[in-house]
Amino acid sequence: MSNTAAQSACFHCHQPIPRGVELSVEINDEAQPMCCYGCQAVAQTIVDQGLTHFYKFRTLDANAELPLLPEELSALDQQWQDYDDPQIQQEFVRANNGHNEATLAIEGMTCAACAWLIERQLLQLKGLEKVVVNAANERVNVQWQADTLSLSSVIRAIHKVGYKALPFQHADLEERYEKQRKSYIRRLGVAGIASMQTMMVAFGLYYEDIDEAHRLYFWWVSLLFSAPVFVYSCEPFFRNALRALKARTLNMDVPVSLAIIFAFFASLYATIYDTGEVYYECVTMFAFFLLSGRYLELLARQKAMTNAANLMKLIPAIAERETEQGFEKVMVKNLQPGDRIHVRPGEVVPVDGVLDSERAWLNEAQLTGESRPVVKAKQQDVYAGSINQEHPIVIDVTHTQQNTLLAGIIHLQDHALGQKPRIVQFADSVSKYFVLGTLLIASATYIGWYFVDPDRAFWIVLAVLVATCPCALSLAAPTAMSGAVSRLNRAGILLKQANVLEAMPTIDTVCFDKTGTLTQGHFSILEHWHHDPKQQAANEVIAASFEQRSEHPIAKPFRELAATTAITNLSNTAGAGLEGEINGKTWRLGSLAFIQQWHPHRSVPLAEANVVLADEHEIVAAWRVDDAIRSDAKQVIDWLHKRGIRTLMLSGDSNVRAQHVATKLGIQQVHAQLSPADKLNILKSLQDKNQVLMVGDGINDAPVLAQANASVTFASGSDLAQAGSDAVILSGQLKGLQYLFTTAHKARAIIRQNFTWALGYNGVILPLAVFGFIGPLWAMLGMSMSSVIVMTNSLRLMRTIDSRSFDQE
Amino acid sequence: MEFLHIMVPVAVIIVIALVIILFWAVRTGQFDDLERQGFNILMDEEQKKAKSKAQNKNTEGSKQ
Numbered sequence: 067m068s069n070t071a072a073q074s075a076c077f078h079c080h081q082p083i084p085r086g087v088e089l090s091v092e093i094n095d096e097a098q099p100m101c102c103y104g105c106q107a108v109a110q111t112i113v114d115q116g117l118t119h120f121y122k123f124r125t126l127d128a129n130a131e132l133p134l135l136p137e138e139l140s141a142l143d144q145q146w147q148d149y150d151d152p153q154i155q156q157e158f159v160r161a162n163n164g165h166n167e168a169t170l171a172i173e174g175m176t177c178a179a180c181a182w183l184i185e186r187q188l189l190q191l192k193g194l195e196k197v198v199v200n201a202a203n204e205r206v207n208v209q210w211q212a213d214t215l216s217l218s219s220v221i222r223a224i225h226k227v228g229y230k231a232l233p234f235q236h237a238d239l240e241e242r243y244e245k246q247r248k249s250y251i252r253r254l255g256v257a258g259i260a261s262m263q264t265m266m267v268a269f270g271l272y273y274e275d276i277d278e279a280h281r282l283y284f285w286w287v288s289l290l291f292s293a294p295v296f297v298y299s300c301e302p303f304f305r306n307a308l309r310a311l312k313a314r315t316l317n318m319d320v321p322v323s324l325a326i327i328f329a330f331f332a333s334l335y336a337t338i339y340d341t342g343e344v345y346y347e348c349v350t351m352f353a354f355f356l357l358s359g360r361y362l363e364l365l366a367r368q369k370a371m372t373n374a375a376n377l378m379k380l381i382p383a384i385a386e387r388e389t390e391q392g393f394e395k396v397m398v399k400n401l402q403p404g405d406r407i408h409v410r411p412g413e414v415v416p417v418d419g420v421l422d423s424e425r426a427w428l429n430e431a432q433l434t435g436e437s438r439p440v441v442k443a444k445q446q447d448v449y450a451g452s453i454n455q456e457h458p459i460v461i462d463v464t465h466t467q468q469n470t471l472l473a474g475i476i477h478l479q480d481h482a483l484g485q486k487p488r489i490v491q492f493a494d495s496v497s498k499y500f501v502l503g504t505l506l507i508a509s510a511t512y513i514g515w516y517f518v519d520p521d522r523a524f525w526i527v528l529a530v531l532v533a534t535c536p537c538a539l540s541l542a543a544p545t546a547m548s549g550a551v552s553r554l555n556r557a558g559i560l561l562k563q564a565n566v567l568e569a570m571p572t573i574d575t576v577c578f579d580k581t582g583t584l585t586q587g588h589f590s591i592l593e594h595w596h597h598d599p600k601q602q603a604a605n606e607v608i609a610a611s612f613e614q615r616s617e618h619p620i621a622k623p624f625r626e627l628a629a630t631t632a633i634t635n636l637s638n639t640a641g642a643g644l645e646g647e648i649n650g651k652t653w654r655l656g657s658l659a660f661i662q663q664w665h666p667h668r669s670v671p672l673a674e675a676n677v678v679l680a681d682e683h684e685i686v687a688a689w690r691v692d693d694a695i696r697s698d699a700k701q702v703i704d705w706l707h708k709r710g711i712r713t714l715m716l717s718g719d720s721n722v723r724a725q726h727v728a729t730k731l732g733i734q735q736v737h738a739q740l741s742p743a744d745k746l747n748i749l750k751s752l753q754d755k756n757q758v759l760m761v762g763d764g765i766n767d768a769p770v771l772a773q774a775n776a777s778v779t780f781a782s783g784s785d786l787a788q789a790g791s792d793a794v795i796l797s798g799q800l801k802g803l804q805y806l807f808t809t810a811h812k813a814r815a816i817i818r819q820n821f822t823w824a825l826g827y828n829g830v831i832l833p834l835a836v837f838g839f840i841g842p843l844w845a846m847l848g849m850s851m852s853s854v855i856v857m858t859n860s861l862r863l864m865r866t867i868d869s870r871s872f873d874q875e
Numbered sequence: 876m877e878f879l880h881i882m883v884p885v886a887v888i889i890v891i892a893l894v895i896i897l898f899w900a901v902r903t904g905q906f907d908d909l910e911r912q913g914f915n916i917l918m919d920e921e922q923k924k925a926k927s928k929a930q931n932k933n934t935e936g937s938k939q
Contacts, residue, residue: 200908248901251901251906252897252901255897256894256897259890259893263886263890280879290887291890294894
C-alpha cells in the first residue's frame with residue numbers, strides 16, 4: 067500500500083495515522099484510511115446509516131472544531147434543543163418575568179455525591195439562578211434567566227458529567243402524596259413535642275405527695291399541650307373513622323378515634339370538675355406512635371411511586387411529522403390518524419401505525435416482554451411503545467393517545483386492580499366485630515354498674531374502654547409492617563402494597579415469566595467451540611468483523627468480542643448469514659443451514675449452535691447465542707421447591723425455548739406461547755385452589771400481576787409493570803424473592819405474637835376492669851406497657867436485619 | 876414550688892416556638908431530602924479543590 071502524504075491523515079478525524087496501522091473504511095466505493103479502531107467504527111456507522119454526505123459537506127476550517135458526527139447521529143443534542151421550543155416548554159416550564167423554572171428527572175444518580183457533582187457543574191453556567199438537587203427522589207429543580215441561558219445547555223451540562231436529565235411533569239397523584247407527607251410531618255412533630263411535655267408533667271403527677279392546687283395546675287397544663295394534638299394531630303384518624311362510618315363499615319380507625327375521644331373528654335371532664343383521673347399523656351403518646359407508623363408506611367409507598375414516575379418522562383412527547391416541505395416537529399398529542407411520521411433509530415414509536423419503510427427492527431419488549439427485536443415488513447402494524455432499533459423509519463399513523471394498544475393494556479390492568487382488595491375487606495370485618503364487641507361490653511358494664519353503684523359507673527366504663535382500647539392491637543400489625551418494609555427497603559426491595567406481606571406466607575404457587583425474569587433479557591454468548599482452539603482469537607476477530615455489518619440483534623454480543631478487520635466483497639443473505647473476503651480468503655458466518663449449503667456434509671459438535679463460521683474448506687468455529695438464565699435462578703427455584711411451593715412458567719415465547727429454560731431450572735409446569743389474555747385465564751383458574759405469586763415484567767404481564775394474590779417485578783422491567791405489581795426488586799437479583807419470602811414469614815410470626823399478647827392482655831384485663839378491680843390509671847398504665855411491648859417486638863424486625871447484613875458482608 | 880409558675884409558662888413558650896420552627900421547616904422543604912444534606916460537610920473540602928482547579932484552568936487558558 068503506497069500512502070501519499072495527503073492520504074496519511076485519517077479520513078475521519080484528520081489526525082496523522084500512526085505507523086503500522088492499516089485500517090480503512092469503504093466510503094462511496096473508495097477505501098479511505100483510518101487512524102484507529104474508534105474512527106473506523108464511527109465511520110463505518112456513518113456509512114451503514116447512509117449518511118456519507120456528512121463527509122462531503124462538513125466544514126474543514128482549521129480554526130473551527132472539526133465536526134466528527136453528522137447531526138443525525140447526535141440525535142440526543144437535537145432532542146435537547148427541541149426542549150427550547152417555547153411551545154413545547156409550555157408543558158413543563160414555569161415562566162416568571164424572564165426567570166424560568168423546571169424540574170428535571172435525573173437518571174444514573176446513586177448517592178449524595180452525585181447530587182453535589184451536578185450542583186457544582188450547573189453553578190458554573192452563566193445565567194443559572196438556583197439549583198436544588200434532591201437525591202431522595204432523583205430530581206433537580208433549576209431556575210434560570212430565559213435570555214442568557216437555554217434549557218438545552220442545562221441538560222447538556224448535566225449530560226457532560228455523566229447523567230441523563232429530562233424534563234419532567236409532576237403527576238397529580240404525586241403532588242397529593244407530597245402534600246400528605248408534609249402534613250404528616252407537621253402532625254407527627256406536634257404530637258411528639260406535646261407527648262414529651264405531657265409525659266414530663268404526668269411524671270410529676272405520679273408522686274402521691276403532690277398538693278391539690280399543683281395537681282390541678284398540672285392538669286390544666288397537660289390539657290393545654292394535648293388539645294392541639296387532639297384537634298390537629300389526630301384529625302386523620304377522625305376523618306378516616308368518619309369516612310368508614312359513612313360507608314356503613316367499621317375500620318381500625320373507629321376504635322382508635324373512640325379511645326382518643328373518650329380518653330380526652332374524660333380527662334377534660336376530670337380537669338374541669340376537678341374529679342377522677344386524667345389521661346392526657348395517653349392521648350398524646352398514642353397519637354404519636356400511631357402517626358409514626360403511618361408516616362413510615364406512607365414514605366415507603368411514596369418512594370416506590372416517585373421511582374416509577376421518574377420513568378415517565380416526556381421523551382416521546384415530540385414527533386416528526388412529514389409535510390410537503392419536509393419534516394416538522396409536533397407534539398405527539400397533536401398527531402392525527404393519517405399523518406406520516408419519522409422515527410429515528412433508538413427512539414420510541416409514539417403511536418400505533420402502519421410501517422411505510424421497507425423493513426424495520428423493532429423492540430416490542432414494552433408490549434410483549436419479549437426482548438428479541440421483531441422484524442416488520444412494509445404495511446405491517448407497529449405499536450406505540452416499541453423502540454426502533456436500526457434504520458430511520460416512516461410510519462402512517464392509525465391510532466393515537468388513548469386508542470393505542472398500549473393504552474388498552476393499561477386499561478385492562480386498571481380493571482384488574484379495581485377488583486383486588488379482598489384482604490382489606492377481611493381485616494375490616496375482623497376489626498368490625500372487635501369494635502362491636504368492645505362497645506357492647508362497655509354499654510353492658512355501664513348498665514350493670516348503674517344499678518349497683520351509679521357514682522362509679524362512668525369511671526369503670528372508662529377503665530373498660532381504656533383497658534380494651536385497641537392500642538396494642540392496632541399497633542400490632544402496622545408496626546411489624548413498617549419494620550418489615552424498612553428491612554426490605556434496605557435489601558433493595560420496594561413494597562408498593564403493604565398487604566403483599568400478609569399474602570406472601572400463604573403463597574403455594576409461584577408463576578414466572580421467562581424473558582427478563584428467569585433470564586437476563588438480552589443476548590450473550592453462552593457456549594463456543596473452535597476447530598483449532600489456538601485459533602480462537604483469530605476466529606473471534608473474523609466473527610466480530612462480520613457481525614459489525616449485520617443488523618440482526620444476535621450480532622450484538624459479537625461486536626463486543628474483538629477488534630475488527632476489513633472485509634471485502636461482503637454479501638448478506640437475509641435471515642441466513644454473511645459471506646465475504648478477508649485477506650483474499652472467503653468466509654461465511656451464519657446459521658448452520660446457511661453453512662451447510664456450502665459444505666453439505668459438515669456438522670458442528672456443539673449442539674444448539676446458532677452462529678457458525680466456516681472458511682473455504684471446513685467449519686472453524688461455532689457459538690451458541692441466547693438469552694442467558696439468571697445466575698441465581700436455579701438456587702431460588704430449588705429453595706421454593708424445598709419449601710413445598712409449586713413453580714410454573716407462563717411465557718409468551720415459543721414452546722421449545724420455554725421448555726429448554728424450564729428443564730434447566732427444574733420448573734414443574736410450563737405454559738408457552740401465551741397471549742396476555744391466556745396468561746390471565748390460566749392464573750384465574752389456578753387461583754380457584756391456590757394462592758398465586760406472579761413474578762414478571764413487561765406490560766403484557768401487568769394485568770396478570772394485578773390479578774395475582776401477590777406480584778413481584780424487577781426494576782429493569784418496563785415502567786408500567788412496576789406500577790401494577792405489589793413489590794419491586796431493585797437489586798435485579800432473583801434472590802430478592804427469597805428474601806421477600808423469609809421477611810414476610812418473620813413479619814407474620816411477629817404479628818401473630820403481637821396479636822396473641824394484645825388479645826391475651828385485653829382478655830385478662832377486661833373482666834378485671836368490668837368488675838371494678840382496676841381503676842382507669844392502672845388500665846392506662848397496663849395499656850401503655852402493652853403497647854411498648856408490642857412496639858419493641860416489632861422493632862426486632864429492624865434489628866435482626868442489621869446483624870444479618872453484617873454477616874453477609 | 877413557686878418556680879413552677881414561671882418555668883411552666885416558659886416551657887409553653889418554648890413549645891410554641893418549636894412548633895412554629897417545625898412548620899416553617901416543613902413549608903420551606905427542609906425535610907424534602909434527608910439523605911443529601913448530611914454529606915455536605917464531607918463535600919466542602921473537595922469543593923474548594925474543584926474551585927481552585929477551575930481557576931487554574933482559567934489562568935492557563937488566559938496564558939495561551
